[in-house]
Amino acid sequence: VYEILARTVYGKRKKAEVGVDRLVAEGAFAAAFPLHEGPFQLPKQDVRPDDLNRRQVLYFYWARWSKWYKYQPLDHIREYFGEKIALYFAWLFYTAWLLPAAVVGTLIFVSGVMSMGTNTPSEEICHGGSSYRMCPLCKTCKAWNMSDICTMAKLGYLFDHPGTVFFSVFMSFWAVTFLEYWKRKMATLAHHWDCMDFHEEEQERPRPEFAAMAPTVEQNPVTGVKEPYFPEKTRLSRMFTGSMVIVLMLCVVIIFLVTVVMCRGIISVMMYHTGSPVLRTEAATIANISSSIVNLGLILLMGQVYTALAEQLTKWAEMHRTQTQYDNAFTFKVFIFQFVNFYSSPFYVAFFKGFVGYPTNYGTLFGMRNEDCGPGGCLIELAEQLFIIMVGKQLINNIQEFILKVKAWRQRRSLANVLGGKVSHEPHRWEEDYQLVECGGLFEEYLEMLQFGFITIFVAAFPLAPLFALLNNWVEIRLDAHKFVCEYRRPVAERTQNIGVWFSILEGLSHLSVIANAFLIAFTSDFLPRLLYQYKFEKGLHGYVNFSLAYAPLNYTYKAFRDNDGNYTLFYWELLAVRLGFIIAFEHVVFFVLRAIDWIVPDVPESLELKVKREHYLAKQALAENQEALL
């Protein structure tokens, strides 16, 4: 990109902006960066804290593992790195809010483990012996006994008991309360750092790429200064380009999803044909896990492709004038990409898997029978998927850290080559800093917010998600701190008053999570069928397993509320009405309460608002006096 840019700049020299960026782009300089204030290593002899430079202070009090239990010194971070990076670390404060969610989630999980033994339906499955002969799972497979899947049925209860329903309601409120808090925190920080009235468009210069590409020069409508100008495409045509790409990308994701589904089916059939009894009973699980790993690989591969594509799109197709506009457009696009990328597979498992039809009339896709969820229910498969994605992502993060180290090492070697080992003097600050890696921006860091989706959208399936997220973020804070203080060149400080488009994304995620949880509880979980069974027959869950099975020809059974001809029973329709009614009630109540919270809690803390008004008032007074003095 730099090469192309440099050539473009040459071509349009008369209009191009000048500055160090251009010299770097043209290759006159190898790099340009602000210097660190000194080494981060602490001096060996004892020194007073006053003698430390600011980098050492940050290292000593913040960027070390041994400080894991400490708050983050946001003001110091801001002083050294600027508002943008400080705000990122302030955002990581959401880690603290994860604590209650993690505790409740763990309690829910533990209560599931405790009551696992006393669960009537899984007891009935385990002690059913050969009384329930289940339909074969594929054309050439054999029938099987329901008691074979005793373990899975017991495990399934872990992810599908009344506690998870409570937990998903809890997490909806948690998410909204957190966002309300974050809004207030953001306002307070922006005021504290004096960037509340920071308007990007007024003060930001055009991006160098924009300046290089712009065909004409025109007056900036705000400042009146002549600036490179690009005839702005209309908002609508931009949107159109953007949406077309998103649609294209959706198609690709769906193709990959189908691939993974087919892959899972093939693995599953292969397992059955090995003949090994262990492989046969665990076929679904093995197929599920292995295809999840394939899926993860695809996700990561596609993620790279998508990000590159989005960068090109944002850069060449849309031509945003300022860096902030560019960042927002890019962020939004990549987020949509990544969201569909990461979440399509869990969504498929949660809501679309299991539409199998019934024996003698199975639904098919490309000649293969539609997938059914394993005997433990869809929720346990969803939990497996989420676990693999979350842990997998963590693994990739570690690999990325490793790549960073390799980069740093190569940088250092190339510099050593240049100097030719003939360094006689104490290395200069700029030499030392040149050995460090260039900071790649906060985009990748913020993309971790996908995590927020995992802990809210599918929380009903995986109550341990907040705990994992908490542990991950706890590590992340010190890891990132260490990177910024010790491994990165000092980035150019940037001002900002909020986290930009990320906040809208978070809000969207929290709303989506309410809807997803409602559907998850209503359709994927076994919660409502059990409840309705208990209510209708007034004998607890005794006989529920038998009741939930339908008879196929040859006296085989399968899980569905159908009569012997495959038509839905009255209970099925009653249950459907209950399910849909539950969704309506859940969404209306939760959204209403959330709106009420949003309405009652002011976005700016009252004391801060008074302060701002006071300042406003004083400024006006001062202006009036000033003018009097002039007259």
Added chain:
Amino acid sequence: VYEILARTVYGKRKKAEVGVDRLVAEGAFAAAFPLHEGPFQLPKQDVRPDDLNRRQVLYFYWARWSKWYKYQPLDHIREYFGEKIALYFAWLFYTAWLLPAAVVGTLIFVSGVMSMGTNTPSEEICHGGSSYRMCPLCKTCKAWNMSDICTMAKLGYLFDHPGTVFFSVFMSFWAVTFLEYWKRKMATLAHHWDCMDFHEEEQERPRPEFAAMAPTVEQNPVTGVKEPYFPEKTRLSRMFTGSMVIVLMLCVVIIFLVTVVMCRGIISVMMYHTGSPVLRTEAATIANISSSIVNLGLILLMGQVYTALAEQLTKWAEMHRTQTQYDNAFTFKVFIFQFVNFYSSPFYVAFFKGFVGYPTNYGTLFGMRNEDCGPGGCLIELAEQLFIIMVGKQLINNIQEFILKVKAWRQRRSLANVLGGKVSHEPHRWEEDYQLVECGGLFEEYLEMLQFGFITIFVAAFPLAPLFALLNNWVEIRLDAHKFVCEYRRPVAERTQNIGVWFSILEGLSHLSVIANAFLIAFTSDFLPRLLYQYKFEKGLHGYVNFSLAYAPLNYTYKAFRDNDGNYTLFYWELLAVRLGFIIAFEHVVFFVLRAIDWIVPDVPESLELKVKREHYLAKQALAENQEALL
């Protein structure tokens, strides 16, 4: 109130604010008001427009019936009456937006009338003869033939055909588009009138009542000026007081609702026992209409009580410092009151009427059988109610106009008494203006916004509502204009940048309307049962009437999807699932699209935003230069 206030002011003289308001309150002056600029009557001989005073200009170009087709001269209104009143007339501009809604609504209604004859179910009812013997409607009533209600069934189709479904979707989008437009309009006007940065709390003085009641004097946290101070109750305790009153009021409304329901039942039974065949067949309609009128009376009575109650509450319990805060709190309270007051009865008819149980097992309330909707369906009853309430309100408006005239006349007479008829000189301006009525504020005018609810919330039942609203508002504009120019004393001009809490109310109404329409179409309308019947039996609507009837003992029939034992049939449960599914689909799609519209359309027009930024920038530059000049 003035008496009490005057005494309070006397008692706490040292802390009280001084000014003309206090002198009026103490009776030293009879009144204090800004003067009109002259007579509104046009001079008899021809004059050039430049010679007219501003009041005459307003009268000539705006406040006359003959100008009904003209836009409103907002800038002139603002110049003469101030921003607050001008903004009210700008709001009335929503009249123009009603035009498309009224046209579409009328088309829908006409298409209903056109297709009334070709409607299969009502044909089947009319030609059924005595083949359907219906269950008696009360204990002592007789059974009746379904063909008796042929007319009602035909009329019912007017309010319950596929067009109304389309219309309610259309109106949801209409409402949101209108609000988006209004947001932009409001921002433009606020900028145009230079009150965008108007912060009430900085510039508004405490209300006289507040000053009089305040026990101590403290520094204003913003201006630093010593001011009467009232130890502010916490937000929460205020909310609590407010909610308690609202709950209390809800109870009262429900009691009145039950009264009206009982009243309707009693009238209906009485009709049956008159023996007249006409009265018998139309019993339900007559009962419905007469009880609607009773209901309207109660609504108006309670409205007066509520408003008085809310005023007291806001004044004494909450103690708001500024007039704006007071107005907002008062407005919100009265709106909630009036909303429940006006809408509870339509809500009852739309959603709660018709839970009657089945023969041999009727549900009862205080020993009376629960009400069922008339044979035309609940929608036609709802339409009747809405019609009566809307027309009734219009009637009351006219009565209020009359009261205003009476007031003006009394004012004039009392002044004549004071002067004793010994007026020799040409009357002074202040004498003429004193004869006018004091302007009661815009609150009553804005309360007309309840109308917005009628045309959005129950639009499925009454497609003509937008047309009525349009006609009403068209008249209202010139009527209000005439009042302000000719009949009111000139009000003190007030600044404001928006319509305050009313906007939130409108937004709430538009959201509520989506939900209400979804439920109305799903449950109250016959749209979905018919659709499902057509889909399942593939023979159009033939036989639908027979299918929708259930058999009671003695071979009587009644309208329900039940078997002979009174249990719900499979079709009922299927239908219930379809209904709930429809609600979910409708709400998600509509809300999603609405959110997208809200997100895509910027709240402030782009050109205005540039202008504001430019001004901001110039101000900053000027400040910098100013400071340089000082140094």
